[in-house]
Amino acid sequence: MHTGYDDLNELMKTSQDLAFTIELLQVESASEYEHESWQLTEAEKLDSIPTLKDEGNTLYRTGNIQGALEKYRTALGYLEQLMLKEKPNDEEWTRLNQMKLPILLNFSQCKLDEKDYYAVIEHTSSVLSYEPDNIKALFRRGKAHMNVWNIEEAKSDFDKVAALDSTLLASVNSLLKQLSERVKEKDEETKNRMKGKLF
Missing domain, CATH: 1.25.40.10 (Tetratricopeptide repeat domain)
Incomplete structure (x- = not known):
């Protein structure tokens, strides 16, 4: 078999053990890094929404519109995911929607500042x-x-x-x-x- 690379061709002819050197740069506990959305439970998503809103508000007050938008967008995404599991206009769906509206207003203010009318x-x-x-x-x-x-x-x-x-x-x-x-x-x-x- 010819791979187009001499060193790889040689390696393919005679199989050899490979040795890897891994350098550990940092160890983080579960609470020290931001989890991806798919890693969070429904309860964790729900619990993180007020924090995301507050962080967005703080970023907005300091003039970081993009950062605020990202926090609001994440919170809105979590709320949408949670609302999809509920029957529209049921008690839990309505409660989640009530959480969503102020965040949507904050998101809209950021979009107004960006002139995204x-x-x-x-x-x-x-x-x-x-x-x-x-x-x-x-x-x-x-x-x-x-x-x-x-x-x-x-x-x-x-x-x-x-x-x-x-x-x-x-x-x-x-x-x-x-x-x-x-x-x-x-x-x-x-x-x-x-x-x-x-x-």
Whole structure:
């Protein structure tokens, strides 16, 4: 048999014992390293969710958006896995879903900071399907709609926020003013581009 490598060909002709040298760099106990998802029991996944959320919050506060997203994504993944084992709308499923919603809101805030507006709309809409009056979800979704030029949807979300929490009226009015100015600028820009053009 010819392998294309002389040293390997020689080794194949006359079998020889192989000797390996293994260097142990570090020994870690089970509690010292992060387990892969598939290694965790359902109870371990459930127990780790509040910790993952807290770690994500800490990372977010320090400006580490990517790190926070990763923690929230892991927590959401665990919750999804656990929810799949339950019958939708049963007591345990509902309890897990209640744990999921605040993490989904935090995840959405990170996505808003990253300017991933369509992801924000998707995730906040998911929260709003269970909690239609969730002010944070409405406010974040309104901002996302505003940035992707869904003008009517943005106005609708901001109007709901103002109706639900009058302390946010100044913020909502400021955003609505910005939205109105942006629409005006866009209309003016379109008007100038169309000037002198006949169809």
